Ligand code: SF4
Ligand code: SF4
């Protein structure tokens with residue numbers, strides 16, 4: 001696992017566990033302070049006018065694109081878990097051929113975003129609430145998983161009480177309505193079908209937050225890019241992209257659908273995929289022309305290279321042409 005993916009998975013695990021436990025907590029034992037981490041969500045922040053969180057999420061998106069979708073959003077992480085489970089069930093060969101580039105459903109996703117925004121502006125917020133990923137995750141956990149956990153707890157309590165142990169006690173399952181359960185089950189079924197059919201398809205066709213972030217991520221400063229000068233269009237990277245947004249034929253990534261999961265970074269045997277700094281006002285680099293030398297590792301290398309360059313210049317001025325001098329990309333810029 002590459003370092004970026006490792007960091008991404010670690011952060012996502014923390015968010016998912018905390019948010020999941022919050023919705024599952026039928027005994028109300030979690031501290032109220034946990035609410036602060038739960039509020040780092042787009043729609044709740046917009047609805048409650050939480051300017052600080054909105055600015056933080058904006059900054060995050062302008063730096064790293066849709067990283068919110070792969071680290072903070074519980075519904076997105078839940079889809080990643082579904083994908084993992086599906087991968088475990090699939091045979092190795094089928095798993096390898098799991099994804100391929102899919103054309104964007106632009107009319108559908110932008111229409112949903114526009115209608116959601118328009119209805120909200122005209123005072124009808126129900127659509128926004130029903131499409132809010134955080135609320136949808138909350139409804140699934142509260143209406144389906146939480147009753148299941150309470151049922152297991154009651155089963156355990158009954159068994160333990162029968163043998164004289166009373167540390168676990170029964171809790172009534174009276175907080176869910178039939179309508180809530182049916183609606184959540186239908187949404188969960190839709191999510192599972194879409195995930196099995198096309199990975200993060202829900203995120204790239206229906207979710208208005210994802211579509212909005214896709215627009216923002218076009219301006220993000222750090223993103224995954226294909227180095228066209230080494231790419232052979234083999235398509236290996238497209239097979240691991242759960243957003244199905246890598247078009248290996250034209251050697252481009254649809255950054256509006258890339259959720260910054262970094263799964264693809266290890267897939268290229270030619271080193272053709274890089275997480276790069278892309279300057280905001282550089283037209284050629286933003287249009288995906290042959291790769292500039294702005295990877296993070298290279299930038300750090302450049303800084304560390306100042307010391308090396310000083311040593312090199314001393315050697316060369318003394319008439320010493322070292323092997324590293326010929327290979328050093330600092331001089332080749
Ligand atoms: S697109 Fe929506 S549901 Fe998917 S991860 Fe992003 S915010 Fe969550
Ligand atoms: S794996 Fe590498 S060479 Fe193959 S299509 Fe992707 S970037 Fe190009």
Ligand code: SF4
Nearest residue numbers: 241258259261262264
């Ligand atoms: S392009 Fe790479 S980082 Fe972006 S979604 Fe696809 S696999 Fe993840």
